[in-house]
Structures are given as structure tokens and as C-alpha cells.
Amino acid sequence: MIIKYNLQRFLLLIGILCCFACTEEKIKEVRMETENIEKNPFPFYKNIEVKPGFYFEVLSWGKGVDSIGGYQILMSDSANNNFKSTAVERKGIITDAWNMDLDNDGNPELYIQLLSKKNVSDLNVFEYSGGRFNKINFPSLSVNQKKSYSGNDKFFQKNGDLFRSFPVKDSLKIVNKTYQYKLSGNSFYTNDVK
Incomplete structure (x- = not known):
């Protein structure tokens, strides 16, 4: 037992x-x-320091198709105890984000670069002013620019200016076409760079 x-x-x-x-x-x-x-809970995340204590964080989210979802811009101004955010729907994959003050008005602008198609880039631009995020419409290519456009464009900054470059077919050879963007009164205008 x-x-x-x-x-x-x-x-x-x-x-x-x-x-x-x-x-x-x-x-x-x-x-x-x-x-x-x-x-890595977000497909895209970038912390952008404007000045000490003043930051923007850009993060994207979305499940399923990579090119559809949303993104959030978070502003932290710890010196003034001020915190704001805005949420935006997106069509495209965020590839980069940066800060500029292209119009030199003292209000930072956030540039969010999206790959909207397989090889086509676009920009979403927001200016932080008066405690709000104000969307600034980035111009699409003109009819003349679209004639030779086939994608593979690149946005870049040089000496505080914004440029867009993409390959075009010129007669028998392929050359890069470059445009400079200026911002005045929350409106963009374009110059052809020779």
C-alpha cells in the first residue's frame, strides 16, 4: 500500500x-x-531635431498593403512644455523625412518623402506655425515636365535649397533633369537648373 x-x-x-x-x-x-x-513596431520612424529640446518624430503604420496606411507627426517642445501631433493618411511608402525652413520665416517645415508607385516619389509638406501643422501642397510636375518623366526621381537638399532630379531621354542619350523648388507665402514655384 x-x-x-x-x-x-x-x-x-x-x-x-x-x-x-x-x-x-x-x-x-x-x-x-x-x-x-x-x-520595430513601425515600418518607418525618424526623430528629427530642429534645435535642442524641439523635436519632430515621424512614424508610419498600416497592416497589409505596404503603400496604404497612415503616419503620425509628433512635436515635442520640452523647453516650452508644448506637445502636439497630427495624423495623416498616406498612399505610398515613406522613404525619408527631414526638416527645412525653405521660406526662411522661422517656422520649421517637415518634408515627408513617399514612394507612391514602384519608382515615383512625391513629397508631403507641413509647416508647424501658430501651434498647428499646416499642410503645404507640393506641386505636381507640369505637362511639359511629364512628357519626359519616367520616374526614378530623387529629392535632395543643397545649401539650404530643395532640388528634384530625374533621368529623361534627350534624343539618343539619357540625361538628368534637375529642378529647384522655392517656397514663398506657403506656395512652391520651380526653376529649371541648367
């Missing part, structure tokens, strides 16, 4: 240990999945 009783206790103890062993492994798996999510 004592042997049977000891055998039952031993088997019960083994069963309990097996339960704890199985549960512990599942907890490790869940922790690992959570750690992977916490490392």
Missing part, C-alpha cells in the same frame, strides 16, 4: 513538473515575439 501511495505521489509530482515545464517554454516564446515587435 505504501509503495502504491508513493508511486501515485511520484507520478503526481512528475505531472506537475511537466505542466510547469510546458508553461515556462510558452512564456519564453511569447516574450520573444513581444521583444521583436518592440524593436
